[in-house]
Amino acid sequence: MHQPPPGPIARLRSLRYVELHTPAFTEAADFYEEVWGLRTVESDTGARWLRGTGDEHHVLHLTERERVGLGRIAFAVATPAEVDEAGRRLEARSIVPVFGPGPLEQAGGGYGLRFTDPEGRLIEISAQVEAVVPRGRDGAVPVGVTHAVLNTTDIDAAVAFYCDVLGLRVSDWSEHQMAFLRCNADHHCIAFNQAEWTSLNHVAYEMTSVDHFMRGLGRLRHHGITPQWGPGRHGPGNNTFSYFTDPSGLVCEYTSEVAQIVEDAWIARVWRRVPDLSDLWGTAGPPSKEIRCHMAGSPDPGPLAPVDAQEATA
Numbered sequence: 001m002h003q004p005p006p007g008p009i010a011r012l013r014s015l016r017y018v019e020l021h022t023p024a025f026t027e028a029a030d031f032y033e034e035v036w037g038l039r040t041v042e043s044d045t046g047a048r049w050l051r052g053t054g055d056e057h058h059v060l061h062l063t064e065r066e067r068v069g070l071g072r073i074a075f076a077v078a079t080p081a082e083v084d085e086a087g088r089r090l091e092a093r094s095i096v097p098v099f100g101p102g103p104l105e106q107a108g109g110g111y112g113l114r115f116t117d118p119e120g121r122l123i124e125i126s127a128q129v130e131a132v133v134p135r136g137r138d139g140a141v142p143v144g145v146t147h148a149v150l151n152t153t154d155i156d157a158a159v160a161f162y163c164d165v166l167g168l169r170v171s172d173w174s175e176h177q178m179a180f181l182r183c184n185a186d187h188h189c190i191a192f193n194q195a196e197w198t199s200l201n202h203v204a205y206e207m208t209s210v211d212h213f214m215r216g217l218g219r220l221r222h223h224g225i226t227p228q229w230g231p232g233r234h235g236p237g238n239n240t241f242s243y244f245t246d247p248s249g250l251v252c253e254y255t256s257e258v259a260q261i262v263e264d265a266w267i268a269r270v271w272r273r274v275p276d277l278s279d280l281w282g283t284a285g286p287p288s289k290e291i292r293c294h295m296a297g298s299p300d301p302g303p304l305a306p307v308d309a310q311e312a313t314a
C-alpha cells in the first residue's frame with residue numbers, strides 16, 4: 001500500500017529555550033545574569049537555568065563543557081498528546097527519538113521528546129513545562145529568547161527538514177544565503193545561514209519595545225560593553241538588532257519589534273543583500289570582521305557526537 005508522506009510532526013507554538021555549552025561557564029553565567037539581564041531559576045554543578053521576564057520557566061540553559069557549542073533547541077507544543085503524536089510521526093519518518101516521548105527529568109519538568117536534525121543539532125519539543133510568574137515588562141531586560149540563527153552547510157536541506165518535519169514556514173529569504181522560518185506570528189524563530197560548517201550563528205533575546213532595547217544598550221554601556229554590530233534595524237523581519245559576544249565567544253543579540261505575520265496573507269519574498277536592506281536605519285554600517293568571525297564560530301558536530309569526532313573538527 002502506498003503510504004502518504006506524513007505531515008509535520010507537531011504544531012510548534014514557540015521557541016522555549018536554547019541550551020549552550022561553554023568552557024567559560026562561570027564567566028558566561030555571570031554575564032547573562034549580571035549584565036545581560038536574565039535571572040537564575042535553578043543551578044547545579046556546571047549547569048544554570050536562567051529566565052527572562054516572561055512566563056517561560058527558563059530561556060537559557062548553560063552547561064559546562066570542554067567545547068563551546070549549541071546544546072539544544074527547545075520548542076513548545078500544546079499538549080502531551082501532541083508529543084506522543086510527534087513520536088509516532090517521527091517513527092513514520094524513520095527518525096528515532098534519542099529520548100521519549102516521556103516525562104522530562106530536568107529543570108522545569110514537562111513531557112517531551114528529543115531527536116537530532118540532519119546536522120546533529122539536538123531538538124526538544126515539550127508540553128506542560130512548569131511556567132513561572134511573569135516579572136513585568138518594564139525593565140530593560142529580555143522577555144525571553146525569540147530566535148536562533150543556525151549556520152548550515154546545506155541551506156536547502158535544512159529548510160526542507162525544518163519545514164517538512166517540524167512544520168515551520170518560510171517567511172523570507174535573503175538571497176540564497178539566509179532563510180527565515182516561523183512557527184507563530186513572529187517573522188522568524190529560526191533562521192538558517194549558508195556557511196562553511198555547522199555551528200550556532202547567534203541567539204536573539206526579545207526586548208519589549210525599541211525603547212527597552214535602547215535602554216538595554218545603555219545598561220550594557222554602563223558595564224563597559226558596546227555593540228559589535230548595531231544598533232540597527234534589519235530589512236527581513238524588520239526587527240531592531242544589536243549584537244554582542246558572550247564570554248564563551250558566542251554571539252547574543254538584543255532585538256525588538258519583529259514583524260508580525262498574518263499566516264494566510266503573508267507572501268515570502270527574496271531580499272537582496274545590500275547595505276540599505278540589512279541596515280534600514282543606516283546606523284549600523286557593515287558588520288565588523290570580528291563579529292562575522294564570532295558568528296561563523298567553530299565547527300559544531302552536535303552535543304551527541306562522540307568526543308573524538310568533536311576533536312576531529314577542532
Ligand SMILES: [Fe+2]
Binds near residue numbers: 147202204255
Ligand atoms: Fe538575529
